[in-house]
Amino acid sequence: MSEALGKEFTLPLGPMHVALEEPMYFKVTVEGERVRHVEITSGHVHRGMEALATKRNLFQNIVLTERVCSLCSNSHPLTYCMAIENLAGIEVPRRAQYLRVLADEIKRVASHLFNVAILAHIIGYKSLFMHVMEVREIMQDVKETVYGNRMDLAANTLGGVKNDVDAQLFGYITRSLQRLEGHMQEIIDIYASNPMLCSRTVGVGVLPKDEAIRYGLVGPVARGSGLAVDVRRDAPYGIYPELSFNVITETGGDVHSRAMVRLREVNESISLIRQIAANLPEGKLTAPLPVIPAGQGCARTEAPRGELFYFIRTDESDIPTRLKWRVPSYMNWDALEVMMKDCAVADVSLIVNSIDPCVSCTER
Amino acid sequence: MNLFSDIVVRSPWLYRINAGSCNGCDVELATTACIPRYDVERLGCRYCGSPRHADIVLITGPLTLRVRDKVLRVWQEIPEPKVTVAVGICPISGGVFRGGHSIEGPIDRYIPVDVNVPGCPPRPQSIMEGVLLAKKIWLDRLNGIAPGHKEERHVSLP
Amino acid sequence: MSDIFSLISQSATGLFHLVVFPGGLFALLFGLVLKGIDRKVEARLQRRVGPPLLQPFYDLVKLASKETIIPETANKTLFMYAPLLGFTGMAVCLALLPVPGVYYGMENMGDMLVFFYLLPLPAIALMVAGSSSSSPFGALGFSREMTLMFAYEVPLLLVILAVAMQVGGEGSAEFSLRKIIEYQREHGSFGFTLSMLPAFVAYLLYLPGTMGVPPFDVAEAETEILEGPLLEYSGGLLAFFQLTSAMKLVIALGFGVVMFFPGTVAGGPLVNIVWFAAKCLLLMLVALTLCKAATARMRIEQALSFYLKYPATLALVSVVLAWVSL
Amino acid sequence: MTPTNKSNEIVHDALLQATELATQWTFDVKQNAFGWLRLNNTESLRPAAKALAENGARLCTMTAYVEERGENSNKKAIAYHFALANTVVTVTVPLYTAGCDTPVAVPSITSWFRNADWNEREFHEMFGIDIVDHPNPKRLFLDERLDAGIMSSLIPFSAMVHGAATRNLWEQVMAAKGVDITGSDGSYGLENPHGAPTDISTPPIEEPTFTPVSATAPENGN
Structure with a gap:
């Protein structure tokens, strides 16, 4: 096909690349249109946040962790607060637990829709991209109306949540969900059956189940390979044990399966938000806060991209001696080398996007 | 001359540089600004893949050490006259990241910034307002009212 | 004496056709307006406001005013020559484009084949650009452009053959556009002729490929190889590529109109120019704008097999039908 | 306290066998169990990792840290966090011995846990901790112009936050x-x-x- 390019050459993808939201740098060794070797250079978004976290007090760190990444900007402060609550044995009031899950699921819907929209953008399906993004705007409006920001919700605080959501707002949220649901079925149908879309995504970037286990993958990437891991079910937190939802899996392990997992999870999240609206108890928003004792604590939650893990060490002061977090993209990113093995150049950004890479999360 | 610049300024092509941002601003300006509700194309704007095609450059993020040289090189590749817009609080002051061991910002230590769009992240509306402001500065620069970068300040590539 | 006079008048009309109509000014303005409409309609299909109608003009003027940067590693001569190659090719080609009822191109020549040879020039210019800019993306764009060109030239050749054989009749072929227009005036437009319909559909499918729009924008795929060959171009040189593309749009559409819908209306040349333009616009909306808004980009090997499977087969059906004179 | 379910007991026993140390268990308000095990030195790390891997543990992450706040403290330790049958088991390894706080090198556990690769590279660059037998000992995030071990060097807050x-x-x-x-x-x-x-x-x-x-x-x- 390409005699002129019979020999191997190196294609530098990134760090400024139009298809990638964030600076990521791949040295892709290419033979014709085939990728032979991928070398990932990272660290462009390394801002030294873990070092910063040990210079700020426990409350300031809520603001800091919220800005690790704006697509999972609710999961970070949530898990951070949970780590401290586990350490100090704080029990969050039930109403606050409901509201925490509400914020988390709203973010999950927006994050998943964003990822599948970018998929359409990468394969040049502009109309679909615009449609999905426009549908996502429903959720952006919910965020802005309820929390006052389109990205960083600032919903969580130590021992509870910062702001209440009243009945009027819940009315607005459920009306928005109704509009969202109307579009979701159509979008899922398009992604599941559009022949052009399928011909670009089915069988591309395959990650077998055993590799997913070997790399310790989590989230929609693992679930797309048939590995049913979901912290919400495996180690329930918040009020998830009281809510009913399905852990979505697909078996293809390719770009298409991962997109379908995300789309179907949007529906699960919608149902979760509905259950919250129906069962929200009255009560306090925060628990009384004791002095945080010296010690160490872990917490994990299911962020839109998978398991998020926080570890904190405190002495008796209000500044943590160590705060460490590990984001789902950390392992998913490493596993790109399996997915990109011998893929076509045309599919590189598509495969990268399919793990929903969060560079700013990963590099901190 | 004026008519000419009036026509020129109707075609601002945008280029986006992520200098280590948390991607909030990038989501808002690269994707949200394109969708029907905001549609930056109605201003004649277009996001281009090559810095050589750009007129207005949008920079996000606090400028980490590792991207610094790449950002500056890409910025220099953009042909004159150009207008620089710093989007979000990070390029202005470093935001919450200021003082981190790999933060090299604020960005105007290296690059002359024409428009600041503060916010964390700014709403798409304010980003578009920033683009409109940049268009105005570009027009002034084309008409010779405002000096370009060349005579005024040089980027110091270390 | 009269020889010299006719020579002068001939070259004067030739110059007119090259610079004013149908080539040169007319084609440029028409092409840019078409591009503007294309972008506006696409935006409206996506429920956006979209850019102003004259956006392609603004873009061109802007580009011309910008600094032109030539990368140090590039082969400078080729790098500067490449955009001119496509531009001159299209300029010459346009001077030959018949506008039914107004202008019939060259007399008694196989000008159809000239179109076939000149139409790929912009693609070749892109290939030269890609290989001279010494960027790996340019090189990838080069190889993709080459594969794609092979893919869509095969059906084009078959379409041309089908039309020529239908006009020639009895196993012979007629490659003069003037004759083709005359034939259709007598026998009805090929767009409404059953045996030529497959060829027309093949030509519709050829258009997005040759114009490099989705789903066949593989050579300049922004999200994959960063606009490939054009990555390193800036300023005036990039403007030349845009000009070339606008002119090529007129040629590709006009050629299609001449082959399949050359009918004229009463009312003199001006009306017929508008009639011609309207047909071009309709062709563009169907073959390019709608197609662009409704599809995703193919991979290069998918594009290749698509072209060799469907449009080529369709055109071949017409060739056979024309041969057996149905 | 003791672990709550069968599989945890198995791991508890396996770790006890490998390291001769019992795992401590804590519980959050939802009764999710967290296991804590502190090894005596880096030599017990490999048997512990092996025991965990054989029981189907997944490596969550590793946290390297300096144990005490203070100008001259160099007492480093690494916490290995494993997800295992719905619990998190944290195995902490001190890198110093009594009387000597120069950090010793840690063995790599990439042969049991593929995703240990990045984690080990990260604490190598951030804390300057050496790793034995790492398959790909390159820097991960930290720019070459910055010193390795930047996280363990104490920078006064006032020096960090300059007028931004x-x-x-x-x-x-x-x-x-x-x-x-x-x-x-x-x-x-x-x-x-x-x-x-x-x-x-x-x-x-x-x-x-x-x-x-x-x-x-x-x-x-x-």
């Missing part, structure tokens, strides 16, 4: 207000170096008018 906004921005803002704050050194004066002063408060936007978002705003407002 430059004068340029301040000058632009003041110039827009018409206030003259020209510095005494002419080199860094106030004549706005690039572009006319941008009036941030009243942007002169005539075209286009933005479509109101009222269609999607809450019906009754807040």
Whole structure:
């Protein structure tokens, strides 16, 4: 096909690349249109946040962790607060637990829709991209109306949540969900059956189940390979044990399966938000806060991209001696080398996007 | 001359540089600004893949050490006259990241910034307002009212 | 004496056709307006406001005013020559484009084949650009452009053959556009002729490929190889590529109109120019704008097999039908 | 306390066998179990990792840290976090011995846990901890111009947080207000170096008018 390019050459993808939201740098060794070797250079978004976290007090760190990444900007402060609550044995009031899950699921819907929209953008399906993004705007409006920001919700605080959501707002949220649901079925149908879309995504970037286990993958990437891991079910937190939802899996392990997992999870999240609206108890928003004792604590939650893990060490002061977090993209990113093995150049950004890479999360 | 610049300024092509941002601003300006509700194309704007095609450059993020040289090189590749817009609080002051061991910002230590769009992240509306402001500065620069970068300040590539 | 006079008048009309109509000014303005409409309609299909109608003009003027940067590693001569190659090719080609009822191109020549040879020039210019800019993306764009060109030239050749054989009749072929227009005036437009319909559909499918729009924008795929060959171009040189593309749009559409819908209306040349333009616009909306808004980009090997499977087969059906004179 | 379910007991026993140390268990309010095990030295790490791997544990992450806050403390330790049958088991390895706080190298556990690769590279660059038998000992995130072990060196807060906004921005803002704050050194004066002063408060936007978002705003407002 390409005699002129019979020999191997190196294609530098990134760090400024139009298809990638964030600076990521791949040295892709290419033979014709085939990728032979991928070398990932990272660290462009390394801002030294873990070092910063040990210079700020426990409350300031809520603001800091919220800005690790704006697509999972609710999961970070949530898990951070949970780590401290586990350490100090704080029990969050039930109403606050409901509201925490509400914020988390709203973010999950927006994050998943964003990822599948970018998929359409990468394969040049502009109309679909615009449609999905426009549908996502429903959720952006919910965020802005309820929390006052389109990205960083600032919903969580130590021992509870910062702001209440009243009945009027819940009315607005459920009306928005109704509009969202109307579009979701159509979008899922398009992604599941559009022949052009399928011909670009089915069988591309395959990650077998055993590799997913070997790399310790989590989230929609693992679930797309048939590995049913979901912290919400495996180690329930918040009020998830009281809510009913399905852990979505697909078996293809390719770009298409991962997109379908995300789309179907949007529906699960919608149902979760509905259950919250129906069962929200009255009560306090925060628990009384004791002095945080010296010690160490872990917490994990299911962020839109998978398991998020926080570890904190405190002495008796209000500044943590160590705060460490590990984001789902950390392992998913490493596993790109399996997915990109011998893929076509045309599919590189598509495969990268399919793990929903969060560079700013990963590099901190 | 004026008519000419009036026509020129109707075609601002945008280029986006992520200098280590948390991607909030990038989501808002690269994707949200394109969708029907905001549609930056109605201003004649277009996001281009090559810095050589750009007129207005949008920079996000606090400028980490590792991207610094790449950002500056890409910025220099953009042909004159150009207008620089710093989007979000990070390029202005470093935001919450200021003082981190790999933060090299604020960005105007290296690059002359024409428009600041503060916010964390700014709403798409304010980003578009920033683009409109940049268009105005570009027009002034084309008409010779405002000096370009060349005579005024040089980027110091270390 | 009269020889010299006719020579002068001939070259004067030739110059007119090259610079004013149908080539040169007319084609440029028409092409840019078409591009503007294309972008506006696409935006409206996506429920956006979209850019102003004259956006392609603004873009061109802007580009011309910008600094032109030539990368140090590039082969400078080729790098500067490449955009001119496509531009001159299209300029010459346009001077030959018949506008039914107004202008019939060259007399008694196989000008159809000239179109076939000149139409790929912009693609070749892109290939030269890609290989001279010494960027790996340019090189990838080069190889993709080459594969794609092979893919869509095969059906084009078959379409041309089908039309020529239908006009020639009895196993012979007629490659003069003037004759083709005359034939259709007598026998009805090929767009409404059953045996030529497959060829027309093949030509519709050829258009997005040759114009490099989705789903066949593989050579300049922004999200994959960063606009490939054009990555390193800036300023005036990039403007030349845009000009070339606008002119090529007129040629590709006009050629299609001449082959399949050359009918004229009463009312003199001006009306017929508008009639011609309207047909071009309709062709563009169907073959390019709608197609662009409704599809995703193919991979290069998918594009290749698509072209060799469907449009080529369709055109071949017409060739056979024309041969057996149905 | 003891672990809550069968598989935890198995791991508990396996770890006990490998390291001769019992795992401590804590529980959060939802009764999720967290196991804590502190090894005596780095030599027990490999048997512990092996026991965990054989029982189907997944490596969550590793946290390297300096145990005590203070100018001269060099007592480093690494916490290995494993997810295992719905619990998190944290295995902590001190890198110092009594009387000697020069950190010892740690063995790599990549042969049992593929995803240990990045984690080990990360604490190598951030804390300057050496790893034995790492398959790909390159830097991961940290730029080469920064010293390895940047996280373990103590930087006073005051030195970290310097004045972050430059004068340029301040000058632009003041110039827009018409206030003259020209510095005494002419080199860094106030004549706005690039572009006319941008009036941030009243942007002169005539075209286009933005479509109101009222269609999607809450019906009754807040």
